[in-house]
Amino acid sequence: MNGPRERGRPGGADAADRALDDAVALANGPATARPGSRQPSTDPLVVALGHEPAGAGPAQARTRARQRPDAVAWPEARRLARRVGRRLDPRALPLGEDLLGMALARSLTALTDLPSFDSSAMDGWAVAGSGPWRLKGQVLAGQQRSADALLGGHAVRIATGAVLPPGTTAVLRSEHGSTQLRTDGEWLHVLASHSAPRAGQEIRRKGQECRGGEELLPAGAVVTPAVLGLAAAAGYDELTVTMRPRVEILVLGDELLDQGPPRAGRVRDALGPMLPSWLRGLGAEVTSVRRLVDDAGTLHAAVAASTADLVVTTGGTASGPVDHVHPVLAQLGATLLVDGVAVRPGHPMLLAQLPAGGLLAGLPGNPLAAVSGVLTLVDPVLRTLAGRPAPAPYAAPLTANVPGHPVDTRLVPVVFDDESAARPLHFTGPAMLRGLAAADGMAVIPPGGARAGQETAVLDTGALAPAWGSGA
Template identity: 60%
Template structure:
């Protein structure tokens, strides 16, 4: 199938979906159904000119963001503007999403409050408010003292202060000679033997080959004696500078002449190529603040300044429970069953977000097994996939009710991923419920799990990056949209096709999810970005 045929098929499917879900009370619904049953709409028809999600009393909202004309944006023909919003029910793996029309609950959207799990009602928190609730839901885990080898990926629980000067003594920055005073300089052991060695070897070459002299001072060895004015001694990079030395002459800049005299090939200044004691830090200096993630570089700095162990906030422990009888672990889809895409994906993604994944378990649609797994888990966070809506096999809400859990977020006004949830199982244990469709699940992961994990790990909160959109992105009238985008060489981001709630193709090629506010975004709008662990593979500074 060519790109043109694929686009035509996608547009026909869009029209049919709009016709199926449009209410007869919405002006133009019948006409849309007629168009969906007939041939492809005429060129220029805009299915978003009328709002299929509007309430009966609310006039249709005009489309805020129309697709850019062909050729207006590089690559617009191969990658047209992001397509229509998903109809109700498209963002969940089990059952249909709850219909919109939440204008009567706008106060709850702006200020969501925790409700017992038994009072099951998707309050549909606004996307920014849901993120805030997740970020404030938990206190950091208790700090622990760990050996350096076990600190990678954790967070500093206290400022990292230098235990020594760095470097702890004057050191040579280059291989060469430590010299004292102006040249030329006498080398130790120079005399007739050195001259005979030079005669046998021939004249020194232009690169500064010298006659043999004493091995000098090596890294890890203390100087044997002080240098006096006019003296020089061989020295290696990192070796301690002897007392009396005024500079280091690099090997390539010096030549040893007859009688063992060292001459400089260029001007030498006081202190040249010497790293003075305390150049990088002094003992007691604060090097890094509490809350800094422990990276390989942090481990190196801690070791250099004298640490054998660190006080850190540990990585949150997460257990993943994959729900759904329709999921296969291997092979091709068959007999109404499909491959499990979330099990292989979520573990590495959680690791990139700074979590320690303790297990990934597949339970199917089994309410007793789900309850038993939640009661037995000792993880800080349990992550479930699927079962968060209100279908016949959606067991998450009833199970939370039986366990006496507290719902902190019950549904979010975002597409895809509306039926995501956040619950407190116990004072220090949480559950994040993700929809079952892959892109919807990732939307839930970045909306609720990422800020919760950052809070538990006492991680830093950074201002989210932004980038301009290469083309307009249509919006939902009430809900935020999360759209896969790829970064262009210009620094702008281009929306990708294949952004349906069950799709992974767009996500796999994306650098980030662009946050599109209700109503859509015009070309050139600087959209907030949720970075994906595509290139760096690390939390926070992804991509």
Template identity: 60%
Template sequence: MSASDGRAPSGLADPLEAGRNTHDPDGVEEALALVSGRTLRPDPARGPERSPEAADGGGHRAVSWPQARSIAARAGRGGPVRTQRVALDQAVGRVLGEPLTALCDLPPFDTSAMDGWAVAGPGPWTVSGGDSVLAGQSAPPPLEDGTAVRIATGARIPPEATAVIRSEHARTDAGQRLLHAERSVSQGQDIRSRGQECRLGDRLLPAACAVTPAVLGLAAAAGYDELAVVRRPRVEVLVLGDELLTAGRPHDGLIRDALGPMLGPWLGALGAEVVAARRLGDDAGALRRAVTASEAEVIITTGGTAAGPVDHVHPVLRETDATLLIDSVAVRPGHPMLLAALAASGGGPEGVSPARYLVGLPGNPLAAVSGLLTLAEPLLRGLVGLPAPAPYRMPVRVPVQGHPYDTRLVPFVHHDDGLTPVRYSGPAMLRGIAAADGLAVVPPGGARPGDELEVLELPWVPGAFSADV
């Protein structure tokens, strides 16, 4: 694949160049306005509006890496979040589509926190001759003042009981008829009161929380059989390139397709539902038909984003009346990546909202990973209503070479005292990222030992790091 020259192709609207002003420094509002068909009031400080053709001229520059992430996230948040109801056993890993509210009090009744004795009033207590009170039984009879009864953890507290004494803190006399406490007993001790954790109708969690196993347990305890979750964005992967093999070893100028096997699981880890993954080769007609026929919310293409003789993504976007939101990002590897809006539909907060997107990834494998984390990940987060994770930074242990003007994304491994970049991190290499814990965001000019760098984690637990990587 040929390298991008960083220019927007003629005929595609470039909202970013026109959107550079003090009120919209990232060009986000201009971008979304063009997608939705809205007209923004011109900024007098900018002078006359520029036509799309003028904006697409030689003055076009790649957007910065932070700008690209912001635009992708805001684009994903431009439309309504769709929800569905699923059984609890299908909800782990999904995102709550509405707040989780308690359907009952928790606990639903007063229960014993310990195995021991339920007692009423001051002691010593006469031991009741009845059966022990066990969990799962119906309401026990009231406990008379000065009496005690055996009780199990989780069992309902008998009416009129004032405390629970742990088994190890009590003793009975030789006849097993009188109970003595070996420690002081306070009112209500070791009793879990009804509603101690929550009351009916209490808001337990807001919408947009990830459904973890703990959330699943809380929902079950609160009375849920199913949950309202956000529908996974449907994603279709289109692998481009006549040089790619799907099986066997590389030969005769052909290489194995590394992105096809990688993208589906990676996108799934980012919360997407991959509905199809197809290899189209370098066929402009096939790409155009696939883009126009797809019903996915997001199309991911690999390769073809530059300006070479078989780079067909830009021409197809022109022919399908797409709106280019991002064309090239000032990041290495992966600067020829792009983001385009393919369609719009009614129902958004201002009358219309973006409905379908295309993320064009470069063909080199590590460059494609850069595109995934730069554009696809924030776009998908926006589509499911998830906020961006709070950024965090860690010091780097060794000098890291930077690009003179662009951000670099460098695979690294964690150590107790900081980050160490891995070897084999060229744009076409996957050996380094396969052993990495994440990518470090290296600003233009590089970093010195001790400098703190922003960290992008990978959406899975990495394997053990080998010392020779």
């Protein structure tokens, strides 16, 4: 299955963040453009999506504010979430698997030329001049002693990766040549079925991949297995990375079961099994996952004692009789940064600054609504803390009409077809995970809905990232 079209980003991390958020700000605009309300051509949304979107602007934001004064607009909530945190401290750590998923705290620069010497790209013979060539000795990879210079008409057997003798003009592959022992020595010939090697053929030149001091990867690049290999090849023994944000997950609810099918008015806990690996895929170190009963004192003690960079709670963010998150935050003296977001599902989500300096993201208890909270608040917070850049925005046309909320953004699971169009999935209620489990991403649906063929932003959920994180 093909993925969506990926648009380029303007230079600079802040510009990239604005491009992403402006791309998904399609959710702020009506389905049809107003006369005379065209965006300037330098608008980041135009840069990100490659076309002029339907009219959107401050008037729509003011309308929503009047209708829902408690709810932060969805793109603004993402911006706030990204800006409240501070990148965690860098640390130099030994090169190894423990670095996977962390972000480079500084750019990776070449310590020397790569390759650092001229070498053979193939097993065969290093030759000088035109053949036939008189053979003289061999050169192996890792050989400490420098090989003697080759004179014209001479050759030496050579292994892949071995240093080329001075005077080498090309390397003849072992399968392209044959040797003949004569009274005047051993001679090398090119097989009749092959042509003579061109000058420079099968030679890895010094500095072919990079020159010393050249940037190999920018700061913020996520360490993957390939990055470990590149760093090792470049001569690094350790890398300076931003530490993983420490996250504690508190799953709230007396109605939750740990095992067996739902029964007797109780439901299985879906978020306890789902969120830890999801957040690890976003670069977090999940220090603990705890189930708490619906009790204000228990929640107060757990949050007050936490030393995590981010506490994530599930459930208890609305105004029901056992929804204790708001009262507990007030008792702790926390500062509410986001209290409700104009998005469906997931409106009753929140973000707060705790007195000790950590952050708390309160997610709704319904599973799909909680995922909406992860994409809206948790993902941007973790990216800032971990020093990871925002991914480039995706844009894709919808294959079908999608109804919208009158004033709120909708996040709808979609799959991409062979033409990179987004097909909306069913089973998208706040408590449903069936649609999400089959999804390639979450489409951003503007207030009022979107029509088939209309291009919209699609969020990569990050759910398919390996445990060490993908960065996408």
